[in-house]
Amino acid sequence: MNPRLLLLVPLLLILPVAIASLGYQWHWNWFPLLDLDNAPAFSAYLMTLSLDKIGIAIILCTLSAVALYGWRPRTGQYLVFFFCLMAALGSAFITKSVAKQYFKEPRPYVIWLAEEGRLTDSKSFYAQLPLTREQWLSDSLSDFSEQEVPNWLKLHWQDEVSYSFPSGHSIAAMTIASFYCLLFAYRRRSRWLIAGLSLWAVGVCYSRLLLGLHWPIDILASSLLGTLFGMSGAYAFIYWDKRELTAVWHK
Numbered sequence: 001m002n003p004r005l006l007l008l009v010p011l012l013l014i015l016p017v018a019i020a021s022l023g024y025q026w027h028w029n030w031f032p033l034l035d036l037d038n039a040p041a042f043s044a045y046l047m048t049l050s051l052d053k054i055g056i057a058i059i060l061c062t063l064s065a066v067a068l069y070g071w072r073p074r075t076g077q078y079l080v081f082f083f084c085l086m087a088a089l090g091s092a093f094i095t096k097s098v099a100k101q102y103f104k105e106p107r108p109y110v111i112w113l114a115e116e117g118r119l120t121d122s123k124s125f126y127a128q129l130p131l132t133r134e135q136w137l138s139d140s141l142s143d144f145s146e147q148e149v150p151n152w153l154k155l156h157w158q159d160e161v162s163y164s165f166p167s168g169h170s171i172a173a174m175t176i177a178s179f180y181c182l183l184f185a186y187r188r189r190s191r192w193l194i195a196g197l198s199l200w201a202v203g204v205c206y207s208r209l210l211l212g213l214h215w216p217i218d219i220l221a222s223s224l225l226g227t228l229f230g231m232s233g234a235y236a237f238i239y240w241d242k243r244e245l246t247a248v249w250h251k
Helices: 003-025 039-049 053-068 077-103 108-115 122-126 130-141 151-159 168-186 191-210 216-249
Strands: none
Touching: 003 168, 003 191, 003 216, 039 151, 039 191, 053 077, 053 168, 077 168, 077 216, 108 122, 108 130, 122 130, 130 151, 168 191, 168 216, 191 216
């Protein structure tokens, strides 16, 4: 494995996201930065939707087909590939779930609604059961016009009533991107493919900021963790592939 590959992937994924934290230190509030009823905000929403149940299934199937295309088949190759991928995504999911319950960081939109006088305070909000939180949100958002908060964002906020830190979408996007980017680089796939995948993952992270669902530290930590999990899974598969190739040569 070329050591430069192990440096290139984190630079492509983590460095652009780190800029968001710098902007926040300079008092650049990412939310509400966009006019929520305009095309850029809806584009961010579509980026977020790329990781819903259907979107993530399509992405994983497509990227797996591209990654494995032309790869000399070996016994158990697909099983090992699936295991490495699922181990990376599973580690990301478990880490995200445990961290949310430990840190209990309120989401930006909850803070914003409290500041606007639409919610009492974030502590009272998160003290409720998820179904009650959804109802509170529905009530607090009912007075906002379509121009202030569009209906698609109201519904999305009501689906996202858990804690903020870390970002589940960001850690999933970064795990997927780092896993496949490392495999694409190893297989010498097109650089544009690697760049496009990296741009998508970074775009998902920023969409979470712009829609008021996460803080910069959320997506930065998620980028670090997702890149670690994704590259570990890809490296495990590459290591297995090299061992199998060496075994074939010595037969």
